[in-house]
Amino acid sequence: MGGSVRDVLKVPxxxxxxxxxxxxxxxxxxxxxxxxxxxSLAVRAPAFPKPGLxxxxxxxxDSPPLTWADLKGKVVLVDFWEYTCINCIRTFAFxxxxxxxxHRYGFEIVGVHAPEFDIAFNVDNVRTxxxxxxxxxxxxxxxxxxxxxxxxxxxxxxxxxxxxxxAKGIIRYRRTGEGADREFELAIRNLLQQAHPGLTFPxxxxxxxxxxxxxxxCGVPTDEMYMGPTYPGRDDLANPxxxxxxxxxxxxxxxxxxxxxxxxxxxxxxxxxxxxxEGKSQEPGPKAAQLEMRYHARELYAVINVSHGKPSxxxxxxxxxxxxxKNKGVDVKFDSQGRSYLTIAEPRMYYLxxxxxxxxxxxxxxxxxxxxxINSFTFGNNCQTDFPHL
Numbered sequence: 001m002g003g004s005v006r007d008v009l010k011v012p013x014x015x016x017x018x019x020x021x022x023x024x025x026x027x028x029x030x031x032x033x034x035x036x037x038x039x040s041l042a043v044r045a046p047a048f049p050k051p052g053l054x055x056x057x058x059x060x061x062d063s064p065p066l067t068w069a070d071l072k073g074k075v076v077l078v079d080f081w082e083y084t085c086i087n088c089i090r091t092f093a094f095x096x097x098x099x100x101x102x103h104r105y106g107f108e109i110v111g112v113h114a115p116e117f118d119i120a121f122n123v124d125n126v127r128t129x130x131x132x133x134x135x136x137x138x139x140x141x142x143x144x145x146x147x148x149x150x151x152x153x154x155x156x157x158x159x160x161x162x163x164x165x166x167a168k169g170i171i172r173y174r175r176t177g178e179g180a181d182r183e184f185e186l187a188i189r190n191l192l193q194q195a196h197p198g199l200t201f202p203x204x205x206x207x208x209x210x211x212x213x214x215x216x217x218c219g220v221p222t223d224e225m226y227m228g229p230t231y232p233g234r235d236d237l238a239n240p241x242x243x244x245x246x247x248x249x250x251x252x253x254x255x256x257x258x259x260x261x262x263x264x265x266x267x268x269x270x271x272x273x274x275x276x277x278e279g280k281s282q283e284p285g286p287k288a289a290q291l292e293m294r295y296h297a298r299e300l301y302a303v304i305n306v307s308h309g310k311p312s313x314x315x316x317x318x319x320x321x322x323x324x325x326k327n328k329g330v331d332v333k334f335d336s337q338g339r340s341y342l343t344i345a346e347p348r349m350y351y352l353x354x355x356x357x358x359x360x361x362x363x364x365x366x367x368x369x370x371x372x373x374i375n376s377f378t379f380g381n382n383c384q385t386d387f388p389h390l
């Protein structure tokens with residue numbers, strides 16, 4: 001789900017028993033002692049459904065369909081993710097590190113892709129994302145949320161949601177939202193050592209920092225912004241008048257826009273998943289159709305696609321100026337006039353801005369061709385910049 005819900009999820013996972021807070025602070029581990037944060041919840045991991053898009057809404061990627069019999073004796077991380085979700089993207093580096101370290105000891109990851117926007121229901125889009133992010137473990141597409149519901153992640157929860165299953169098939173630990181990577185790695189090690197008494201790990205396997213990416217000093221960014229009525233009450237477009245899905249009309253820019261809100265000027269169509277530009281081909285400029293938004297954060301990301309059009313460019317300014325090499329996101333390029341833009345070809349999350357410090361800014365986006373859809377905006381604080389921007 002969006003905004004702060006994704007950032008600091010406190011979702012009530014309906015499992016018997018409670019998960020205790022974790023408190024170990026070791027930097028190196030050779031033989032990990034008993035870990036009090038691991039409680040047997042007396043809940044067996046539910047069976048994976050019979051595969052098939054028209055059977056259960058599930059398709060396995062880069063793996064044959066798995067069962068818990070196939071995974072018997074393994075410690076398994078079941079990771080619910082979504083390929084446009086920045087909170088999920090920021091967890092991939094540790095997922096891959098843990099897979100590299102502990103797969104040889106009987107650790108497995110099953111990534112369960114549960115979609116949010118319409119573009120994420122397309123299996124080919126998920127395949128492309130798996131390749132781009134370099135995820136080396138089995139992935140199953142869960143378009144009907146069949147696995148999500150069977151493991152009792154609430155339907156209105158957010159991404160990521162991660163469960164650890166022990167070698168006997170019992171759910172032993174869960175974490176909703178990003179962060180707590182140190183505690184999660186400790187939990188993985190303890191379950192492996194429970195499955196293999198006497199197992200030790202190399203001293204070179206240092207643990208992640210215990211620092212929270214949500215500490216007050218990191219800065220509290222703007223909540224996720226939705227450009228369409230994706231969720232009831234979460235439409236962040238500030239233009240007057242109720243948005244009606246399927247309605248196309250000409251909008252006028254307002255004189256100002258508040259933090260966490262956006263305004264559009266020009267001809268746009270309201271879609272449940274975002275705003276679709278329906279004007280003419282154009283060049284960027286003060287009188288051009290555009291979307292303006294205001295935010296406070298260190299980094300800015302956006303989910304954008306051209307599913308209703310063709311690959312095209314979208315130009316971007318911050319605080320009335322073109323971006324520079326010092327503040328551009330990795331997806332931003334410059335034309336022969338030094339104007340900053342992104343080429344939108346794949347339907348995905350794009351890296352727009354990487355400021356040198358946390359601050360408040362206004363951004364203008366100028367589509368150049370009709371059919372471009374802007375779905376949402378997400379943000380990063382001062383402690384959320386050190387991850388592969390893939």
